Amino acid sequence: MEFTEGKSSDELMRAQTVLWTHIFNHIDSMSLKCAVELGIPDAIHSHGKPITLSDLLSALSLSPAKAPHLQRLMRMLIHSGIFAQNNNGGDDNEEDAYSLTPVSSLLVKSNDSTTGLSVLVAAVLHPVIVNPFQSMSAWFKSDEPTPFSVEHGCGLWEVTGRDPEFNKLFNEGMASDAKFLMNILLRDCGDVFQGIESLVDVGGGTGSAAIVISEAFPNVKCSVLELPHVVSTIKEKRDVDFIAGDMFDSIPPADAIFLKVRYPPPLSKLFPPPLIQYFNFVRLECLYVCTVDPS
Numbered sequence: 001m002e003f004t005e006g007k008s009s010d011e012l013m014r015a016q017t018v019l020w021t022h023i024f025n026h027i028d029s030m031s032l033k034c035a036v037e038l039g040i041p042d043a044i045h046s047h048g049k050p051i052t053l054s055d056l057l058s059a060l061s062l063s064p065a066k067a068p069h070l071q072r073l074m075r076m077l078i079h080s081g082i083f084a085q086n087n088n089g090g091d092d093n094e095e096d097a098y099s100l101t102p103v104s105s106l107l108v109k110s111n112d113s114t115t116g117l118s119v120l121v122a123a124v125l126h127p128v129i130v131n132p133f134q135s136m137s138a139w140f141k142s143d144e145p146t147p148f149s150v151e152h153g154c155g156l157w158e159v160t161g162r163d164p165e166f167n168k169l170f171n172e173g174m175a176s177d178a179k180f181l182m183n184i185l186l187r188d189c190g191d192v193f194q195g196i197e198s199l200v201d202v203g204g205g206t207g208s209a210a211i212v213i214s215e216a217f218p219n220v221k222c223s224v225l226e227l228p229h230v231v232s233t234i235k236e237k238r239d240v241d242f243i244a245g246d247m248f249d250s251i252p253p254a255d256a257i258f259l260k261v262r263y264p265p266p267l268s269k270l271f272p273p274p275l276i277q278y279f280n281f282v283r284l285e286c287l288y289v290c291t292v293d294p295s
């Protein structure tokens with residue numbers, strides 16, 4: 001074959017391995033989504049100690065016929081560092097047991113539904129967000145602004161506006177991530193908020209970030225500017241004002257405008273590195289909070 005000419009077998013096998021890796025990359029995301037939907041992190045957490053495959057099957061109320069498949073799913077996720085396996089001191093008569101890692105510990109739900117990042121996984125891996133990736137080449141050949149609009153005929157915020165169930169899931173997912181990040185941000189760099197008397201979080205979702213700031217700095221009057229279909233769902237306002245509007249029309253006056261931007265590793269491949277590096281903030285006219293994950 002022409003394309004193999006002049007190439008060593010090693011080179012060819014390496015090239016083919018890269019292809020296969022890319023072909024099956026989506027299995028990592030979908031296995032994670034499956035684990036979250038089955039409630040595996042919570043089942044291991046509730047068990048209070050490493051859990052065997054048979055105990056995990058019964059904790060998840062799955063048929064024993066699914067044991068080999070659950071074992072395979074766990075093997076995938078152990079390989080990705082989501083779970084860990086304890087081999088019971090190498091005793092062949094003892095079943096191996098699964099435990100949480102720092103990654104899956106983030107997925108455990110608590111009484112407060114906005115902590116625990118399971119809902120973020122469910123929101124971002126929802127078909128509404130994932131399906132448009134099937135339309136990337138169609139988008140290149142079309143006049144549509146995004147693959148998302150090829151798939152849905154409109155933008156993401158129109159979909160959240162017309163689909164209350166997805167709106168709720170998306171907002172909860174964003175809120176869980178905002179709450180997680182804001183607590184770390186305040187712990188490590190809370191001093192950026194010193195001296196501010198008012199702050200508006202633009203596109204601030206259901207107010208997770210604003211609530212965390214307002215509780216940590218009661219002297220800062222926090223408000224959230226959001227689209228009307230998000231503001232209409234807000235139940236818990238605490239000391240935060242919610243303003244329904246469009247940031248492209250106007251932004252209410254405040255000492256600081258807060259805009260949270262996140263570059264997780266796959267997105268940082270797409271966009272040029274931002275000027276502001278990991279947890280490093282500048283206060284210009286706008287308090288622009290940009291996090292770049294360290295990996």
Ligand SMILES: C[S@@+](CC[C@H](N)C(=O)[O-])C[C@H]1O[C@@H](n2cnc3c(N)ncnc32)[C@H](O)[C@@H]1O
Nearest residue numbers: 174178203204205225226227245246247248260
């Ligand atoms: C990716 S979410 C981020 C939510 C939150 N800031 C966070 O970091 O978790 C973007 C938010 O911007 C809001 N949004 C989008 N377009 C907007 C606009 N034109 N004016 C105000 N808010 C907008 C959306 O409703 C959504 O809640």
